[in-house]
Amino acid sequence: MDLDTVRTFVAAADAGRFQEAAAELAISQQAVSKRIAALERGLGVRLFTRTARGAELTIDGQAFLPHAHELLRVAERAAASVRTGHRPLRVDILASRGAASGLMRGFHRAHPEIDLDVVMLLDMDTAVAALRSGTLDASFRAVGAPGRPLPEDIAYVRVLDEPLELLTGPAHTLAGARSVPLARLAGHRIWMPGLTPGTEWTAYYDDLVAEFGLTIEATGPNFGSDALLDTVADTPALATFMGGHTRLVWPAGHGLRRIPVTDPTPVYPHALLWHRDNPHPALATLRAHLAATTAGHDAAGTWTPAWAAPR
Amino acid sequence: MDLDTVRTFVAAADAGRFQEAAAELAISQQAVSKRIAALERGLGVRLFTRTARGAELTIDGQAFLPHAHELLRVAERAAASVRTGHRPLRVDILASRGAASGLMRGFHRAHPEIDLDVVMLLDMDTAVAALRSGTLDASFRAVGAPGRPLPEDIAYVRVLDEPLELLTGPAHTLAGARSVPLARLAGHRIWMPGLTPGTEWTAYYDDLVAEFGLTIEATGPNFGSDALLDTVADTPALATFMGGHTRLVWPAGHGLRRIPVTDPTPVYPHALLWHRDNPHPALATLRAHLAATTAGHDAAGTWTPAWAAPR
DNA sequence: CTAGGGGTACAACCGGTGGTTGTGGCTGGG
DNA sequence: CCCAGCCACAACCACCGGTTGTACCCCTAG
Structure with missing residues (x-):
């Protein structure tokens, strides 16, 4: 599990579409797709159901989302603890x-x-x-x-x-x-x-x-x-x-x-x-x-x- | 900031020596050195003072350590939230x-x-x-x-x-x-x-x-x-x-x-x-x-x- | 029914990150 | 004074993770 991947997950969950998340993160849609796929492989569960007009969270994805937010928050605080x-x-x-x-x-x-x-x-x-x-x-x-x-x-x-x-x-x-x-x-x-x-x-x-x-x-x-x-x-x-x-x-x-x-x-x-x-x-x-x-x-x-x- | 790197930091802080941390993580001492260096570069502060018989935490490192622990704990909980x-x-x-x-x-x-x-x-x-x-x-x-x-x-x-x-x-x-x-x-x-x-x-x-x-x-x-x-x-x-x-x-x-x-x-x-x-x-x-x-x-x-x- | 648009996944390619081994420098103890 | 122990630097290489190009799927409009 990589923090950039978690960030991507949160962005995709927020946007509801990989393409929009990709635009936000300034990477290609394919990169988002690969990151999410890697995260799903790592966790062993499907996080999104891919539909014709976007991707929406599965129940596992919904359960994971607050933890992902928390993870990013803690990472931010960790970095802030040594910021000059x-x-x-x-x-x-x-x-x-x-x-x-x-x-x-x-x-x-x-x-x-x-x-x-x-x-x-x-x-x-x-x-x-x-x-x-x-x-x-x-x-x-x-x-x-x-x-x-x-x-x-x-x-x-x-x-x-x-x-x-x-x-x-x-x-x-x-x-x-x-x-x-x-x-x-x-x-x-x-x-x-x-x-x-x-x-x-x-x-x-x-x-x-x-x-x-x-x-x-x-x-x-x-x-x-x-x-x-x-x-x-x-x-x-x-x-x-x-x-x-x-x-x-x-x-x-x-x-x-x-x-x-x-x-x-x-x-x-x-x-x-x-x-x-x-x-x-x-x-x-x-x-x-x-x-x-x-x-x-x-x-x-x-x-x-x-x-x-x-x- | 990458979770594997944070894990390496915690292991090195625990052990007090990069070599011991490397043995725990089953990687080479040089890899630990590079990871720590990358983390320090990313954070913009020195986390360890390298001595002749090991590496000990700087004050910044001491401040960062509990946040690192917290980060790993939250990551563990995040993964557990979707564990079958x-x-x-x-x-x-x-x-x-x-x-x-x-x-x-x-x-x-x-x-x-x-x-x-x-x-x-x-x-x-x-x-x-x-x-x-x-x-x-x-x-x-x-x-x-x-x-x-x-x-x-x-x-x-x-x-x-x-x-x-x-x-x-x-x-x-x-x-x-x-x-x-x-x-x-x-x-x-x-x-x-x-x-x-x-x-x-x-x-x-x-x-x-x-x-x-x-x-x-x-x-x-x-x-x-x-x-x-x-x-x-x-x-x-x-x-x-x-x-x-x-x-x-x-x-x-x-x-x-x-x-x-x-x-x-x-x-x-x-x-x-x-x-x-x-x-x-x-x-x-x-x-x-x-x-x-x-x-x-x-x-x-x-x-x-x-x-x-x-x- | 078909064509088109919007969305995702797969394939091929490629550069850079991050691992390895080898080596050198520093320091404290015998 | 030299050796032991530890860390940093260099060179090398594999593979991760990015890119572009393309196929496919679904829904909708005409």
Whole structure:
């Protein structure tokens, strides 16, 4: 099935005659005939009944037609997603299940008419470079990590403080706790594969470790959060940190426990970054939406790294 | 943009290396390279950064990837829509804005997991033939028109009685009425273009005309309901009938009036038809859904043709 | 009944797209 | 420093998909 062929099918169905469709597409009637025949051969059904004064859709053709339209629409959107100028708003988030993802879902619900593309970049350097080059419109990051000054033309605003929670399996010592003070985590094995050196979120956990005497193991390759959760659920002595806004889709009965951390509660300081001169109209809408929906939380009893950009 | 090329792109993005993608697709690495290059040329952006040990997505590539997946999914669904055996449930309705359309929307809302295709056939003969041939799974029709016995193997059940309403422009004599007795319509011009002789719905209006002394003009070609409504809205002496369950999407201020008809209220007897031996699992689900949701209305004060199949 | 017009399918031909193999260049690791 | 691994370029060739020319079918008008 070829998109040009599908386009031809739609044109022929629209016109009701191959000749007219051929004229529209600026090809010969015979070419249309051959394309349709090829499509019918490929699908294994007859799409048109050829009559003396044209061609009309069979029932199979009628059923196929809306799908053909949809196919062309999706193809158009796919091409638009990488068109320079007037492309969908492109936003970078840390992980598909993190807090930024939830914010973008909320934005999409509030403004379904705005086309969005979400990408996931690893480190802030590429994100900043992409913002400056215009390849990216906005990025959710924690701003202010030491030794990483933001260029002048990158603007940002704190948008969300996300409290961290401890994730354990059912056999973990702390599994029954309703909450756990941060200091009590010292000595426990906390496993966070995928902590890439040099990234701002690794800097966050480095500071957390240094300040409260925790031990975090970043060993082993990151096989994805599913594998991580699987291991944590099955290993009594293992726990991990997880953003409190993460939505878990997890089979019931697995017994994973999410335990709030207190005294203080570590919160991750999400900020939105963008290029000062980015002219994308939807960017202003996104900023307004975030400003309106993410009310400032009380910072009392919480911890963020000293370098975190102020609210 | 060609679907095979998109498939290649997805495979290469998945694998992270052109060679591996080539092995999966059973073509040479050079072919993958050329396909990707062609796609990039067509889109006008670079999708991969080629490194010494593979190829990884650029930001544009990351943005394009979900659209590519969607494209392949839609293509798969399009092909499935005409696959013989295990294709989506295919239902025939009279008009895209009629009551049957509303019933199917409700069914889709209740069972979003069931794939549907909706087609619109003109006359019952083709519908019945399609049901018997297996090209069609179900059809919403009025059953029982004289001289048109249903074959033995076609089963049916009355599912919905739809009251007719009068549709007028703001300047019509009856525009202010809250309801109008059927007898008062005698002498008024009622315009219903598109009444094709020989169809069951034309038989319905023929009976209505004969029994209550109405005059219905079926003159002129049917330019679609939009044109019909436009004319009715602008012509003071003109009115038309419309199913009471029809959802009109009409610019505000046009002043179209929908007036219930009484004494008696003509109702259109929608039935669902299917082939007795049709094995499609979703057909049973549809029948159960319709049985559960379309409660029997009170027939008092309503009119249906004498030939209408009993409830 | 016949002639004509409008419509589609088939045949023959041909150019360019898209595959192949062979090869070279780049890069990171031993 | 060289080798291994991977991608791009070049040359070649088959076949897909376009073109023109023509046959055939059906409906309609005279």
